[in-house]
Amino acid sequence: MFDGAFSPLHWLIVLAIALVVFGPKRVPEIGRSLGSAIHDFREALKGDEPAPTTPAAARPDAQRQGTGDAGGSRDAQ
Numbered sequence: 214m215f216d217g218a219f220s221p222l223h224w225l226i227v228l229a230i231a232l233v234v235f236g237p238k239r240v241p242e243i244g245r246s247l248g249s250a251i252h253d254f255r256e257a258l259k260g261d262e263p264a265p266t267t268p269a270a271a272r273p274d275a276q277r278q279g280t281g282d283a284g285g286s287r288d289a290q
Contacts, residue, residue, distance in 0.1 A: 232240055
């Protein structure tokens with residue numbers, strides 16, 4: 214049914230249409246974004262990506278330190 218649907222001539226025609234529609238500056242950006250998305254998707258499927266680390270200033274426990282006792286503990290009485 215789709216014999217020869219993806220021949221090099223068809224790809225050249227698709228590329229020419231994309232060039233006309235998006236312009237010569239935008240086509241490489243689209244390709245780069247698509248490649249990055251595919252790479253990130255494959256990395257997510259592998260599951261080898263380490264857990265993101267949060268800086269100490271962004272952690273909730275680091276923000277509570279040094280702010281005093283706003284909760285009114287019994288030791289302050």
